[in-house]
Amino acid sequence: MTDTPAPAPAGPTRSAAATQRSGVMAAAGPRLAALLLGAACVAWSAAPLRPGGWPATALVVAIIAVTAGGLRLALGDVPEPDDSYLEPGYVRAWLTFLALLRTVGWEEIAVAAVLWLEVQHPARPWHTAALGAALTAYLLITHIAESGAAPGRTLRRHAKLLAVGACLLALGAGFAMIPAATPGAGAALLRVLAAAAVIAAAALVIPA
Secondary structure, rough: OOOOOOOOOHHHHHHHHHHHHHHHHHHHHHHHHHHHHHHHHHHHHHHHOOHHHHHHHHHHHHHHHHEEEHHHHHHOOOOOOOOOOOOHHHHHHHHHHHHHHHHHHHHHHHHHHHHHHOOOOOHHHHHHHHHHHHHHHHHHHHHOOOHOOOOOOOOOHHHHHHHHHHHHHHHHHHHOOOOOOOOOOOHHHHHHHHHHHHHHHHHHHHOO
C-alpha cells in the first residue's frame, strides 16, 4: 500500500499573505498621508478665501497639483512598456497621462500655490509658521512614499535638520510678532523666546 503524502501546512501560506498585506499597507500609508497633508495645507492657507482674482486661481492650481501628486504616488507601481508605438490609442493616451504625472514637479507647484495663497492674507505669523511645518512634513512624507524608505530611519537621519527648521520657524514667527506686541513683559518674552531659538539652532548645527 502506498503512503499518501501529507497535506502541506497552511501556516507559511497564511504568513506570506500577512506579510504581503503588511507590505501593501506600509506602501499605501505614506502615500495616503502625503495626499492628506497636501489637502490640509491647501485648506489651511486658503481659509478664509479672498473672493475672486489671483487667490481663486492659486486655489485651483494648488488643488490640481496636490491631486496630481497623489495620483502619481498611487500609480507609482504601474509599469510602462518600452515601446508603445503598436499599442491601441487608448493605451497610448493612458501612457501619456502617466508620463505627465511622473514628469511634472507637482509638489513644487503645490507648495508655490499654497504660499501664494498664504501671502494673500494679512500678517498672521504663527499661522504661517504652522503652515511652514506642514509643508515640510508634506515634502518629507512625499519623499518617503517615493523612495520606499523606512519613515523612522529617515526621520532620525534628518532629526537635527528638522529641529533647526522648527527653531527657525519659531524665531521668524516670534520676530514677526514683536512689532505688534505692546511694550512690556509680552514683547520682552518674545525677544527671549527668539534668542532661545537662535541658541538652540546654533547648538544643533555645531558638530559634537
